[in-house]
Amino acid sequence: xxxxxxxxxxxxxxxxxxxxxxxxxxxxxxxxxxxxxxxxxxxxxxxxxxxxxxxxxxxxxxxxxxxxxxxxxxxxxxxxxxxxxxxxxxxxxxxxxxxxxxxxxxxxxxxxxxxxxxxxxxxxxxxxxxxxxxxxxxxxxxxxxxxxxxxxxxxxxxxxxxxxxxxxxxxxxxxxxxxxxxxxxxxxxxxxxxxxxxxxxxxxxxxxxxxxxxxxxxxxxxxxxxxxx
Amino acid sequence: xxxxxxxxxxxxxxxxxxxxxxxxxxxxxxxxxxxxxxxxxxxxxxxxxxxxxxxxxxxxxxxxxxxxxxxxxxxxxxxxxxxxxxxxxxxxxxxxxxxxxxxxxxxxxxxxxxxxxxxxxxxxxxxxxxxxxxxxxxxxxxxxxxxxxxxxxxxxxxxxxxxxxxxxxxxxxxxxxxxxxxxxxxxxxxxxxxxxxxxxxxxxxxxxxxxxxxxxxxxxxxxxxxxxx
Numbered sequence: 001x002x003x004x005x006x007x008x009x010x011x012x013x014x015x016x017x018x019x020x021x022x023x024x025x026x027x028x029x030x031x032x033x034x035x036x037x038x039x040x041x042x043x044x045x046x047x048x049x050x051x052x053x054x055x056x057x058x059x060x061x062x063x064x065x066x067x068x069x070x071x072x073x074x075x076x077x078x079x080x081x082x083x084x085x086x087x088x089x090x091x092x093x094x095x096x097x098x099x100x101x102x103x104x105x106x107x108x109x110x111x112x113x114x115x116x117x118x119x120x121x122x123x124x125x126x127x128x129x130x131x132x133x134x135x136x137x138x139x140x141x142x143x144x145x146x147x148x149x150x151x152x153x154x155x156x157x158x159x160x161x162x163x164x165x166x167x168x169x170x171x172x173x174x175x176x177x178x179x180x181x182x183x184x185x186x187x188x189x190x191x192x193x194x195x196x197x198x199x200x201x202x203x204x205x206x207x208x209x210x211x212x213x214x215x216x217x218x219x220x221x222x223x224x225x226x227x228x229x
Numbered sequence: 230x231x232x233x234x235x236x237x238x239x240x241x242x243x244x245x246x247x248x249x250x251x252x253x254x255x256x257x258x259x260x261x262x263x264x265x266x267x268x269x270x271x272x273x274x275x276x277x278x279x280x281x282x283x284x285x286x287x288x289x290x291x292x293x294x295x296x297x298x299x300x301x302x303x304x305x306x307x308x309x310x311x312x313x314x315x316x317x318x319x320x321x322x323x324x325x326x327x328x329x330x331x332x333x334x335x336x337x338x339x340x341x342x343x344x345x346x347x348x349x350x351x352x353x354x355x356x357x358x359x360x361x362x363x364x365x366x367x368x369x370x371x372x373x374x375x376x377x378x379x380x381x382x383x384x385x386x387x388x389x390x391x392x393x394x395x396x397x398x399x400x401x402x403x404x405x406x407x408x409x410x411x412x413x414x415x416x417x418x419x420x421x422x423x424x425x426x427x428x429x430x431x432x433x434x435x436x437x438x439x440x441x442x443x444x445x446x447x448x449x450x451x452x453x454x455x456x457x458x
Contacts, residue, residue, distance in 0.1 A: 008435040009265070012258065012427035014389025015251060022248035023255045023387040027282045027380050029241065036238070053256045055444045057379070060396060062433040064442045069449045076451065091364040103361065132332065132438065135320040137396045139371070143416070146372045150286070150379040151256050158252040160243025167289060167366045179453040187372070198241035204291040206237040209361065213293045215284045220298045222305065224408040 026154045029198065033162030034107045037114040037193030041072075046159055047116070050192075053155035054120070059144035060134050063127030066145045066187075069119040069178060074112070076177055080189065081111040083173035084166060091168055106207060109166045114191035119178065120149050122185045145187045152190070162195035255383045258427065262391030263336045266343040266422035270301075275388055276345070279421075282384035283349070288373035289363050292356030295374045295416075298348040298407060303341070305406055309418065310340040312402035313395060320397055335436060338395045343420035348407065349378050351414045374416045381419070391424035 015023065051068055059065060071077060088108065095103045111117060122145040127134075134140040153163045166189040174186055204210050220226050244252065280297055288294060300306060317337065324332045340346060351374040356363075363369040382392045395418040403415055433439055449455050 008428050008430065009426040010429045012265075012389065012391075012424055015255070015387040019248075019251035019254070020387040022244060022251040023383060024278070024282060025248070026244070026252045027285050027384060030285070030287070032287050036241075049253070051444060051448060053253060055447070056256050056259070058259070058261050058382070058394065062431055062439040062441075064447070067447050067449060069451075069453060071451060073451055087365050091361075094359045094364055106361075108362070127439070130323045132320075132335075132433070133337070133396045135323055136316050136398060139368075140396050142368070142372075143375045143378075146375040147379040147382075149372075150376045151383075153287070153376075154252060154380075154383065155256060158244040158249040160241065162241075165287065167362045167369050169365060178451075181453065184453075195241055197238040199237050200239045201237065202291055204361070210291040210356070212291075215280060218284070218293070218296050219280060220296060222298075222300060222302055222407075224296075224298060224410065224413075 026157045030153055030157045031162065031198045031202065033164045033191070033195060033198065034110045034203065035113065036162055036195040036197050037110045037191065038195065039115055040194050041115050042161060042192065042194065046161070050152050050155050050159070054148040054152040057144060057148035057151045060140035061127050061132035063131050063141060063144070065122045065124065065126045065141045066148045067121045067123065067184070069121065071117040071119065072115065077111050077117055079177045080117065080169070080174060081109070083169040084109055084111060086173065087169045102209065106209065108168060110164050110191040110193070111166060114164065114193035116192045118190040118192055119186060120145060120188040120190060121180065122187050123183070124185065125183055142185060142187060149188045149190065156192060160194055161192055162198065164191040165189070166191060255386045259382055259386045260391065260427045261432065262393045262420070262424060262427065263339045263432065264342065265391055265424040265426050266339050266420065267424065268344055269423050270344050271390060271421065271423065275390070279381050279384050279388070283377040283381040286373060286377035286380045289369035290356050290361035292360050292370060292373070294351045294353065294355045294370045295377045296350045296352065296413070298350065300346040300348065301344065306340050306346055308406045309346065309398070309403060310338070312398040313338055313340060315402065316398045331438065335438065337397060339393050339420040339422070340395060343393065343422035345421045347419040347421055348415060349374060349417040349419060350409065351416050352412070353414065354412055371414060371416060378417045378419065385421060389423055390421055391427065393420040394418070395420060
């Protein structure tokens with residue numbers, strides 16, 4: 001008689017209320033951090049846990065298109081900050097009047113203050129030319145990579161580590177600093193460091209840039225624009 | 230004397246180990262579910278918690294570009310399934326030989342089996358023409374929307390709810406079913422339902438489609454391709 005192969009399915013109950021609340025607390029108290037970083041280095045086992053969380057993200061066709069480039073070198077972070085600064089000077093001019101002054105007053109990155117940066121990239125070639133699930137939406141690979149970023153961000157919150165996502169730079173300024181190949185997309189520049197304090201509400205809301213939208217206005221039922229009666 | 234304004238910053242300690250483990254458990258045991266859905270309806274307060282988690286996602290310039298279209302109607306889900314089925318017939322032909330047979334054998338969606346679908350969209354016009362942080366990467370709005378999807382997915386795991394992300398369809402087949410405006414992007418079609426069981430490992434790995442990559446091969450230090458000594 002052949003031995004029965006163990007089922008690849010396992011029991012999956014809902015979490016106990018206290019565990020469920022922990023998940024919601026990570027989600028609700030996660031912030032995009034620009035200035036609260038402490039200089040303390042993040043121990044290797046903690047970095048390993050963050051990366052493992054990112055690597056557990058869903059990926060289209062299980063292609064796992066991500067790479068994680070860890071940058072601690074101050075010289076390299078300074079070069080990235082300079083790329084940010086150049087792009088941000090361009091960004092300032094895109095806003096008008098009072099909005100421009102307000103934009104200028106915002107701190108938008110912690111590249112030099114946070115002791116660690118993590119550049120998260122997407123290699124669209126990783127799964128070969130035809131990738132299961134990417135056949136009709138070519139950007140599913142980048143979406144997978146963003147899921148990895150969000151996993152890492154939530155894990156960081158639980159570890160007491162703040163994350164700030166910097167998006168204001170020209171890729172062409174960043175790529176040569178690290179030798180990132182042309183076919184690999186830079187998805188996120190993340191600044192990471194321990195924090196003692198976080199904003200109770202998103203910083204852009206606290207600073208009067210934009211307020212949270214009422215969720216009920218964003219939810220439709222059965223058809224676009226239809227709300228619950 | 231003026232009263233001092235309360236600080237918008239609050240103390241942000243690391244989670245207690247048991248709470249941290251709960252966050253990691255949601256991340257590690259989350260699966261892309263295609264077939265384990267139970268027919269039980271998801272109560273409204275639970276759906277509200279999932280959507281609140283999604284709405285707590287980071288968004289570029291705090292633009293909150295997402296909408297959530299809840300679809301329970303079997304007729305509408307059947308129309309979406311038909312759109313999937315047409316696209317999937319195209320997808321089959323893109324794989325060759327043994328790979329094609331294996332592709333055909335996979336169950337790739339639970340649109341009809343799961344009692345609820347959630348279509349998550351991105352409105353790139355929501356924050357006006359110039360959005361803080363989107364000035365140099367026009368896709369930051371979609372990335373924000375994907376973060377909302379991942380928040381919802383992890384919250385669902387904690388609730389005992391499975392989520393399956395369907396990406397195999399032509400947008401032009403889905404849009405008219407719900408009257409989704411042309412300027413709004415369809416980012417994710419999510420199938421949602423309670424589950425009793427989940428795969429212990431990602432289903433595509435269990436079914437021999439593709440295996441998990443060793444994380445250490447995906448991590449670089451200071452420069453592309455450089456590994457820890």
